[in-house]
Amino acid sequence: MKRNILLVTFILSGFLSAQVSFDAKVSKKQLGINERLRVDFTMNTDGDNFEPPSFENFTVVGGPSQSINNSWINGVRSFSKSYSYFLAPKKRGEFTIGQASIEIDGETYKTLPIKITITAAIDKPKDPNDPDYIASEKVHLVAEISNTKPYLNEAITVVYKLYVAQNTGVRNWREIDSPRYSDFWSQNIDVKSMNVQEGTYKGEDYRYVVLRKTVLYPQKTGKLTIEPLSLDVTIEVPSQRRDVFGRSFMSTVNRTVASRNRTITVKPLPENGKPEDFSGAVGSFNFNVTTNKQSLKATEALELKVSVSGKGNLKLFRLPKLVLPSALEVYEPEHSEKVNTKAAGMQGSISDTYTVVPNYQGSYPIPNVSFSYFDLKTKRYKTLNSERLIIEVNEGPVGASNPNNNTTGGIAENVITPYLNQFSSFKTTTNFKPIHSKPFFNSNLFWLLLLTPFLLIPFTIFMVRNRMTRALDVSGNKIRKTNRLARKYLSTAKKSLGQKEQFYNALERALHNYLKSKLRLETSEFNKEKIEAVLGTKNVNRANLDGFISLLTSCELARYTPLSVVDMQNDYDKAATVINALDKQIK
Amino acid sequence: MCLVGFSQTSGSFRQANHLYNSGYYKEAIEGYTSILEANQHSAELYYNLANCHYKLNEIGPSIFYYEKALQLSPDDPDILNNLGYAQKMTIDVIQEVPKGSVWKFFNKILNSLSVDGWATRSVGLVFLFVILFLGYYLSRSEAKKRLYFVSSSLVLILLLTSLVLLFKKDRLDQSVHPAIVFARETEVKTEPNLRAETSFILHEGTKVLVIETYNSDWSEIKLLNGETGWMPNSELKALK
Numbered sequence: 030m031k032r033n034i035l036l037v038t039f040i041l042s043g044f045l046s047a048q049v050s051f052d053a054k055v056s057k058k059q060l061g062i063n064e065r066l067r068v069d070f071t072m073n074t075d076g077d078n079f080e081p082p083s084f085e086n087f088t089v090v091g092g093p094s095q096s097i098n099n100s101w102i103n104g105v106r107s108f109s110k111s112y113s114y115f116l117a118p119k120k121r122g123e124f125t126i127g128q129a130s131i132e133i134d135g136e137t138y139k140t141l142p143i144k145i146t147i148t149a150a151i152d153k154p155k156d157p158n159d160p161d162y163i164a165s166e167k168v169h170l171v172a173e174i175s176n177t178k179p180y181l182n183e184a185i186t187v188v189y190k191l192y193v194a195q196n197t198g199v200r201n202w203r204e205i206d207s208p209r210y211s212d213f214w215s216q217n218i219d220v221k222s223m224n225v226q227e228g229t230y231k232g233e234d235y236r237y238v239v240l241r242k243t244v245l246y247p248q249k250t251g252k253l254t255i256e257p258l259s260l261d262v263t264i265e266v267p268s269q270r271r272d273v274f275g276r277s278f279m280s281t282v283n284r285t286v287a288s289r290n291r292t293i294t295v296k297p298l299p300e301n302g303k304p305e306d307f308s309g310a311v312g313s314f315n316f317n318v319t320t321n322k323q324s325l326k327a328t329e330a331l332e333l334k335v336s337v338s339g340k341g342n343l344k345l346f347r348l349p350k351l352v353l354p355s356a357l358e359v360y361e362p363e364h365s366e367k368v369n370t371k372a373a374g375m376q377g378s379i380s381d382t383y384t385v386v387p388n389y390q391g392s393y394p395i396p397n398v399s400f401s402y403f404d405l406k407t408k409r410y411k412t413l414n415s416e417r418l419i420i421e422v423n424e425g426p427v428g429a430s431n432p433n434n435n436t437t438g439g440i441a442e443n444v445i446t447p448y449l450n451q452f453s454s455f456k457t458t459t460n461f462k463p464i465h466s467k468p469f470f471n472s473n474l475f476w477l478l479l480l481t482p483f484l485l486i487p488f489t490i491f492m493v494r495n496r497m498t499r500a501l502d503v504s505g506n507k508i509r510k511t512n513r514l515a516r517k518y519l520s521t522a523k524k525s526l527g528q529k530e531q532f533y534n535a536l537e538r539a540l541h542n543y544l545k546s547k548l549r550l551e552t553s554e555f556n557k558e559k560i561e562a563v564l565g566t567k568n569v570n571r572a573n574l575d576g577f578i579s580l581l582t583s584c585e586l587a588r589y590t591p592l593s594v595v596d597m598q599n600d601y602d603k604a605a606t607v608i609n610a611l612d613k614q615i616k
Numbered sequence: 617m618c619l620v621g622f623s624q625t626s627g628s629f630r631q632a633n634h635l636y637n638s639g640y641y642k643e644a645i646e647g648y649t650s651i652l653e654a655n656q657h658s659a660e661l662y663y664n665l666a667n668c669h670y671k672l673n674e675i676g677p678s679i680f681y682y683e684k685a686l687q688l689s690p691d692d693p694d695i696l697n698n699l700g701y702a703q704k705m706t707i708d709v710i711q712e713v714p715k716g717s718v719w720k721f722f723n724k725i726l727n728s729l730s731v732d733g734w735a736t737r738s739v740g741l742v743f744l745f746v747i748l749f750l751g752y753y754l755s756r757s758e759a760k761k762r763l764y765f766v767s768s769s770l771v772l773i774l775l776l777t778s779l780v781l782l783f784k785k786d787r788l789d790q791s792v793h794p795a796i797v798f799a800r801e802t803e804v805k806t807e808p809n810l811r812a813e814t815s816f817i818l819h820e821g822t823k824v825l826v827i828e829t830y831n832s833d834w835s836e837i838k839l840l841n842g843e844t845g846w847m848p849n850s851e852l853k854a855l856k
Contacts, residue, residue: 352801352819356704391704394673396800396819419673452701453694455636455667459660461625461651470735470786478739482746489750 049074049133053140055126061151062118062206062259063285065090070129070140071111079112082127082142090283091115117285118147121206149206150259150287164264164282167194169230170240172255172288180296181250182311182342183405184374187243189258189288192228192235198265198279205285208256214246214345216370242372246342247295259287298403304412306349310402312341312374318351318398318415327425331385335362335415337400338378343368348381349398357393357420358386387422390451394419519604526601527594529587536604537584540577543608557581569614576607625656633664641668659689663698670702675821676798676853678702683796683823683855690727707819712840726785734782741775793826795837795852804845808834815845826854 049072056067070081081093092114099108118124123146128139168191175186193199220239228237240258247253262284267277298311314337321332335348344366353359362381369377387393395418404411469475522535544560557578564574583600632647648665651657666681682699689695715723729737748771752764797818805812808830818824824837827844835852838844 352707354705354707355709356706389704391701392673394675394705396707452667452670453697455633455664456660456694457633459626459629459658461629461656461658461661464652464655464657468735469732470782475735475739479742482742485746486749486753490753493754 049136049138051076051131051133051138051140053126053129053143055143055145058144059146059148060118061148062121063150063287064118066116066118066145068114068116068126068143069111070113070131071109072131072133072138073107073109074133075108075110076131076133076138078130078132080130081112081114082129084114084116084126086119086122086124087116087126088119089114090117118145119205121147121149123147150257150285164197164266164284165286167197167266168192168199168262168264168284168286169235170258170260170286170288171230172258172291174255174291174293177291177293178296179247179293180311180403180405181298182246182248182309182345182403184312184342185245185247185293186372186374187245187255187291188239188372189241189243190228190237191240191260191262191286192230192237194233194235196267200263200265200281202260202262204258205261206259206287208258210243210245210255212247212249212253214248214342216244218242218244218370218372244370244372244374246345246374247293248345250295250297252292252294255291255293257288257290259285261285299408299410302410304399304401304410306399306412307401307403307410308346308349310337310341310346310400311405312339312343312402313404313406314339314341314400314402314413316400316413316415318395318418320395320418320420323419324421324423325387327387327390327422329386331387331420333383333385333395333418334380335383335398336378336380340374340376341402341405343375343377343379346402348379349400351381351383351398352396353383353385354393354395356387356389356391358388360384360386385420387420388426390422390425392419392421519601519608522601522604526597529592529597532597533584533587533600536600537581540581540584540604540608543611564611567614569611573607573610573614576603577611580604580607625651625654629661636664636668641671644668645672657684657688659685659692659695661685662688663692663695666702667698670698673705675702675705676796679706679821679823680796680798680853680855683794687730687855690730702821706821708822710822710840713842726781726788729781729785731782731786731789734778734785738775738778738782741771741778745771745775789856793854793856795824795826795835795854797822797824797847797851798853799851802847802851804837804847806845808836808846812846816843818847824852826852 051070051072054069054071057064060066066087070079075097093112095110095112097108097110100106112129116126123144126143126145128142130137130139132138171190171192173188173190175188176183177185179185191199191202220242223238223240225236225238228235230237240260245255264282264284265279266282268280270278272278317334317336317338319334319336321334322329325331333351333353335351337343337348348364351359351362360383362383364379364381366379367377368375368379397417398415399412400415401410401412403409519536519539522532522539525531525535560581561574561578564577580600580603587600628647628651632644632651635641635644635647645665645668648661648668651661652665662681662685666678666685669678669681679699679702682695682702685692685695686699745768748764748768752761752768755761755764797820800820802818803814804816804818806815807813822839824839827836827838829835829849830846833849834846835849836844836846837852
């Protein structure tokens with residue numbers, strides 16, 4: 030038969046100048062991993078040596094099947110021959126169906142490669158004429174979600190169960206597509222032993238196996254999709270044929286089962302009352318800051334541990350940072366996690382351990398740290414405060430102080446720090462001053478005290494100058510000297526000018542005093558002769574001597590004679606000149 | 617009246633010292649504060665008060681009162697020593713912009729006396745100068761004259777320096793208003809309102825300089841490293 034057709038074709042090919050075509054067609058270019066694909070390689074002229082492509086990434090489920098279509102319409106012959114394949118994808122992604130080739134009339138023709146996109150499993154296989162329809166009714170993969178409306182960062186568990194009807198069997202399965210939980214933090218929990226359990230599925234008795242458990246922590250709010258899990262399952266289905274004993278034969282079917290797409294709604298954490306230091310912890314926790322030593326020597330190491338323990342998203346938030354006095358040397362904290370993930374979520378503790386080395390002695394308070402989390406039981410935020418720790422460093426250098434005590438400021442420059450060995454104790458004595466005492470600077474007193482001393486300089490200079498000019502002025506000096514002598518000896522006489530007796534008494538006393546001081550005469554020696562003799566030896570000239578004697582005489586006479594004020598004045602002036610003249614001559 | 621007041625304050629000072637020595641720091645603080653309330657102060661009072669706060673691990677007040685004590689007595693080794701201890705409790709590390717050694721030397725001299733200290737020193741130097749100058753003017757012998765001239769010129773130079781320092785110090789005191797951060801932690805903003813961005817965070821006990829104030833509840837502050845920002849007045853305590 031084939032040969033005949035070939036022959037006919039061979040004969041007719043001469044007549045018909047028909048164009049040779051050979052192309053590949055696919056039933057769809059995009060399909061889910063649980064669907065199938067039909068590929069047809071069609072030619073309009075029969076050829077030899079058909080070579081299909083390799084179909085890597087696909088499993089050939091059916092084919093190749095050949096079909097030939099030959100028809101005559103209005104005397105025109107049309108011919109087509111096709112090779113069909115049914116393909117099932119092996120994995121997700123974009124794949125190419127390669128070139129098929131055929132030889133027609135000695136020439137090789139090739140089809141164009143076709144790109145196929147394989148997506149995640151599609152809920153309903155679009156092919157209703159699936160041959161293993163029964164199998165699809167008997168085996169189900171179900172994803173059970175513990176909570177479809179969790180809070181952000183609240184743990185939910187997804188349990189995948191494979192339900193198998195009572196009269197069917199599952200020989201083995203292979204995971205062909207595992208879900209990617211892109212908006213979740215996820216962790217698979219190993220299912221150690223697969224125990225077959227009894228259960229119901231849509232009211233019917235089924236057996237089921239828990240295939241996989243996953244804990245998910247949603248990281249985004251809103252509607253999130255949990256992608257389905259796809260399995261390639263080899264299923265034994267009872268067929269219509271029965272053996273001699275009436276038992277039905279089991280036929281084996283390969284089938285891809287997938288769980289349905291599930292959507293969950295993730296609620297955001299309430300904004301109301303959200304503490305400032307909230308870092309995303311959700312669950313129920315304890316918070317502690319502990320130290321292994323309370324007092325130590327300088328340069329010894331100390332460990333400070335900030336730890337959070339409890340249930341919740343332990344791996345998904347940051348521990349609060351310790352803020353330590355700058356005088357302590359602090360190394361980067363070492364983070365450690367002791368967390369078990371169970372079906373209910375994470376449980377355990379996480380901690381940051383800081384190694385602290387104090388270099389100088391002193392007492393160092395560690396400020397308390399707060400840690401906030403959202404408590405799922407009360408649906409409220411809770412803030413835990415650590416206790417304030419004080420580290421006492423007892424021995425060691427006192428050392429340089431903080432760099433920030435170098436002040437540009439007006440008050441104190443603390444660079445000069447003669448550090449003592451220890452904290453100094455209180456001072457026992459003090460002198461109090463009123464707080465609001467007036468500043469001395471810029472006060473009147475200040476300016477007075479600052480400037481008046483300078484006035485002393487010109488004043489002194491003036492005085493000295495004055496004295497010097499006087500010393501140079503000779504005649505003036507004489508007059509001044511006379512005046513001075515007269516002042517010295519005649520001052521009492523001058524006072525009593527006008528009262529005769531007193532005046533002359535004073536005048537006489539003055540003359541005597543003068544002689545006493547100049548000639549060193551004793552009062553007992555006072556008589557005119559003696560005076561004359563002494564004055565004579567001192568080279569006093571006659572006129573002055575007479576003048577002096579006459580004065581003494583008039584003093585004696587005056588007691589008995591009335592005298593006017595004018596006479597007294599004359600005698601006074603005379604006394605002044607005589608004393609002056611004598612003074613010059615007595616050396 | 618004044619005498620009575622004085623003996624009262626020194627009595628309560630002794631009493632507070634006694635409380636301090638027995639370890640009743642809170643009560644001692646009350647005692648010292650009562651003296652302050654009576655408008656009396658001294659470097660020793662501030663120093664003892666600061667010690668009490670230090671013993672109670674209150675960083676801000678402790679540093680504040682040490683600085684107050686230093687204002688009255690800038691060179692006291694005990695105050696400097698204990699201030700060093702208190703500063704070890706602070707959290708912020710502020711690296712000062714490095715200054716030249718000449719500047720440092722000048723600053724050290726400038727801050728060794730208070731304004732009134734410089735004022736009294738200047739007055740004293742004026743008197744000394746005038747006496748020496750007159751001595752020069754009045755003395756007759758060549759040797760004495762030379763001695764007086766040299767010493768009076770030296771004193772004049774000292775006097776002029778001291779006056780320059782006095783005015784410089786006064787201007788500095790007028791322009792610089794140091795303050796101590798009292799809040800345990802405070803955000804320094806770029807603008808004087810709460811919506812503004814936070815430029816940095818300061819902790820208790822850090823010394824800042826107030827540049828200006830706005831609406832009497834915000835202060836623009838400058839750190840020793842030159843950074844500036846705004847923070848609420850209530851979280852600061854001015855030293856002047």
